[in-house]
Amino acid sequence: xxxxxxxxxxxxxxxxxxxxxxxxxxxxxxxxxxxxxxxxxxxxxxxxxxxxxxxxxxxxxxxxxxxxxxxxxxxxxxxxxxxxxxxxxxxxxxxxxxxxxxxxxxxxxxxxxxxxxxxxxxxxxxxxxxxxxxxxxxxxxxxxxxxxxxxxxxxxxxxxxxxxxxxxxxxxxxxxxxxxxxxxxxxxxxxxxxxxxxxxxxxxxxxxxxxxxxxxxxxxxxxxxxxxxxxxxxxxxxxxxxxxxxxxxxxxxxxxxxxxxxxxx
Amino acid sequence: xxxxxxxxxxxxxxxxxxxxxxxxxxxxxxxxxxxxxxxxxxxxxxxxxxxxxxxxxxxxxxxxxxxxxxxxxxxxxxxxxxxxxxxxxxxxxxxxxxxxxxxxxxxxxxxxxxxxxxxxxxxxxxxxxxxxxxxxxxxxxxxxxxxxxxxxxxxxxxxxxxxxxxxxxxxxxxxxxxxxxxxxxxxxxxxxxxxxxxxxxxxxxxxxxxxxxxxxxxxxxxxxxxxxxxxxxxxxxxxxxxxxxxxxxxxxxxxxxxxxxxxxx
Numbered sequence: 135x136x137x138x139x140x141x142x143x144x145x146x147x148x149x150x151x152x153x154x155x156x157x158x159x160x161x162x163x164x165x166x167x168x169x170x171x172x173x174x175x176x177x178x179x180x181x182x183x184x185x186x187x188x189x190x191x192x193x194x195x196x197x198x199x200x201x202x203x204x205x206x207x208x209x210x211x212x213x214x215x216x217x218x219x220x221x222x223x224x225x226x227x228x229x230x231x232x233x234x235x236x237x238x239x240x241x242x243x244x245x246x247x248x249x250x251x252x253x254x255x256x257x258x259x260x261x262x263x264x265x266x267x268x269x270x271x272x273x274x275x276x277x278x279x280x281x282x283x284x285x286x287x288x289x290x291x292x293x294x295x296x297x298x299x300x301x302x303x304x305x306x307x308x309x310x311x312x313x314x315x316x317x318x319x320x321x322x323x324x325x326x327x328x329x330x331x332x333x334x335x336x337x338x339x340x341x342x343x344x345x346x347x348x349x350x351x352x353x354x355x356x357x358x359x360x361x362x363x364x365x366x367x368x369x370x371x372x373x374x375x376x377x378x379x380x381x382x383x384x385x386x387x388x389x390x391x392x393x394x395x396x397x398x399x
Numbered sequence: 400x401x402x403x404x405x406x407x408x409x410x411x412x413x414x415x416x417x418x419x420x421x422x423x424x425x426x427x428x429x430x431x432x433x434x435x436x437x438x439x440x441x442x443x444x445x446x447x448x449x450x451x452x453x454x455x456x457x458x459x460x461x462x463x464x465x466x467x468x469x470x471x472x473x474x475x476x477x478x479x480x481x482x483x484x485x486x487x488x489x490x491x492x493x494x495x496x497x498x499x500x501x502x503x504x505x506x507x508x509x510x511x512x513x514x515x516x517x518x519x520x521x522x523x524x525x526x527x528x529x530x531x532x533x534x535x536x537x538x539x540x541x542x543x544x545x546x547x548x549x550x551x552x553x554x555x556x557x558x559x560x561x562x563x564x565x566x567x568x569x570x571x572x573x574x575x576x577x578x579x580x581x582x583x584x585x586x587x588x589x590x591x592x593x594x595x596x597x598x599x600x601x602x603x604x605x606x607x608x609x610x611x612x613x614x615x616x617x618x619x620x621x622x623x624x625x626x627x628x629x630x631x632x633x634x635x636x637x638x639x640x641x642x643x644x645x646x647x648x649x650x651x652x653x654x655x656x657x658x659x660x661x662x663x664x
Contacts, residue, residue: 237591257588287588297589300582305593308573310652311629315622317565318655322662323522323552324562326502328570331596337656340649344642351637357580358634362627364576369623372616377609384605387575390583391602397587 143168143179145194149240150211151185152248157281160250170194176201181209181274187342188212188349192221195231204228207270211236213298214349215261215291223263230270233261233291235298236283241335243342254282261291292353299353304361306343309336408433408444410459414505415476416450417513422546425515435459441466446474446539447494452607453477453614457486460496469493472535476501478563479614480526480556488528495535498526498556500563501548506600508607519547526556557618564618569626571608574601 142158143166144151151167158165168175170186176198184191191210202208206229210218215233222231238256240247258278262271268288275286289297313336321329347354364383371379407423408431409416416432423430431440435451441463449456456475467473471494475483480498487496503521505512523543527536533553540551554562578601586594612619629648636644 237589239591239593256591259589285588294589297582297586300580301586301590301594304577305597307630307633308577308597309593310649311626311633312569312573313652313655314629314648315565315625317562317622319658319662321562321566321659323550324502324524324559325566326504326521328504328574328600329566331599332570332573333656333659334596335593337653338649340646340653343649344645347637347645348640348642351640355634355638357582358630358637360580361576362630362634364579365572365623365627365630368572368576369620369627372612372623373620375613375616377613380609380612381605383579384575384603384608387578388602388605390578391598393584394586394598397584 140180141166141178142181142183143175144183144185145170145173145176146185146191147245147248148185149243149245149248149252150236151183152245153238153250153252154183154185154211154236154281156248156250157253161280173198173201177203179203179206181207184208184210184212186212188214188218188345191218195222195225199225199227202227202229206230207232207274209234209274213302213346215259215294217349219261219263219291230266232267232270232274233263233294235259235261235294237302239302241337243339251282253278255284256282258283258286259294260286260288261294262288263291295350296353296357299350299357303343303347303350303354304357306335306338307347307358308361309333310338312336405445406431406443407446407448408440409448409450410435410438410441411450411456412510412513413450414508414510414513414517415501416448417510418503418515418517419448419450419476419501419546421513421515422518426545438463438466442468444468444471446472449473449475449477451477453479453483453610456483460487460490464490464492467492467494471495472497472539474499474539478567478611480524480559482614484526484528484556495531497532497535497539498528498559500524500526500559502567504567506602508604516547518543520549521547523548523551524559525551525553526559527553528556560615561618561622564615564622568608568612568615568619569622571600571603572612572623573626574598575603577601 144155145168147167191212208229209232211234219233236253236258238252260271262268278286313333368383409420410433412432456477473494474497476499484498501518501523503517525536527533543551578598
């Protein structure tokens with residue numbers, strides 16, 4: 135799966151759905167974009183990629199469950215997985231659900247910003263939970279690799295949601311909070327690369343990301359708390375002019391970066 | 400200044416000093432690197448660039464004050480300006496001090512990482528405080544532009560230190576605190592562009608940056624406090640599942656980004 139006689143369709147042609155659409159096309163495979171409100175062709179698809187906001191994806195699966203082709207694989211690619219996998223599990227269905235999350239994105243949204251090259255070098259996370267879902271995941275591995283993904287990673291929905299809360303969601307929250315300072319609009323001429331990096335993802339789509347944060351709330355809260363504790367430790371060292379404590383905290387970052395770099399090798 | 404018959408020398412050939420050295424050389428001007436512990440040639444320089452850590456720069460100016468050529472311009476380029484300008488003001492001297500800060504850098508240090516192109520498109524901030532210093536600043540404007548700086552900005556040391564606390568120092572603090580999480584080393588395969596951006600400046604040189612933070616402590620503390628308040632507001636909205644508050648905070652970031660983008664035009 136998907137052989138060239140298997141039909142691929144995508145619901146939701148935003149940044150992610152659009153990029154899947156373009157990447158699949160570029161590989162010479164046929165792919166159909168399906169109108170999410172009038173999915174007449176849904177019954178034809180052997181691989182159906184759902185690229186909608188998470189709440190809408192759950193609603194969509196409930197509404198069109200019976201229109202999906204028996205035996206099809208339905209891959210959801212939104213940014214949270216526990217809530218989606220749980221919702222799919224609760225459906226009475228004759229198709230296979232597969233939770234997925236391409237670790238790629240941009241600070242802008244919409245089909246107009248989508249790109250066949252978006253997944254180049256990225257990870258594709260899959261969260262199969264049954265034997266059937268595992269087989270679907272394994273069978274799709276070459277497909278994802280052909281779209282440019284550097285690796286396909288299989289994990290649990292819970293592990294995915296915890297890691298993503300840290301590697302992606304917290305970044306967006308910090309960037310957003312950083313940006314909303316009274317000095318931001320006075321920063322012209324005083325800003326270099328670190329300002330540019332820290333503000334890049336500071337304006338995530340409010341509706342989508344509020345949904346993602348709420349659905350990942352249990353994983354996210356303790357991660358925010360740990361961050362606040364570290365920042366508060368730093369603030370208190372600065373307040374007390376405790377230079378040794380400050381240096382030691384900075385050194386911990388150096389050490390962590392070295393470990394991350396050596397992992398990459 | 401500097402005409403081709405004026406001599407330029409640099410004390411401190413790390414990332415910034417080295418980049419000045421290479422950029423000046425590339426423009427076909429003569430420039431000498433001076434040994435900070437045995438500055439025999441210091442008396443020849445008409446423009447002396449001090450590219451040392453801030454505490455060391457102050458010590459150096461005190462120690463070699465009387466060896467500096469009368470009438471020379473001494474440009475300090477470290478990342479904090481109030482403390483440096485104050486220390487220079489207190490010296491009995493027959494040369495002109497000028498506080499400066501090139502808004503360019505890298506997450507690595509040392510001459511081996513320096514580059515003639517480092518200042519390309521960056522701002523050069525100058526903090527003259529007297530008529531004499533103002534004249535020196537104005538006379539150096541074409542020199543900085545010839546090194547690739549996009550603009551030369553004149554401001555007060557205090558304004559510089561406040562802006563830099565936000566646009567640079569806070570970024571390094573947040574990046575460092577972000578990096579020091581127990582999940583960082585488990586993030587392989589789960590990390591995309593936002594993780595990469597948020598961790599880039601997370602390992603600043605502990606000795607140098609502790610000095611910078613301490614010297615800019617008064618400006619930095621309220622900026623950290625405002626950030627913590629915004630983050631805490633977000634955390635509390637998430638805790639209470641107050642989606643409207645979350646969306647409204649995210650929207651504020653969108654608005655801020657739009658304003659920043661329109662400022663750039």
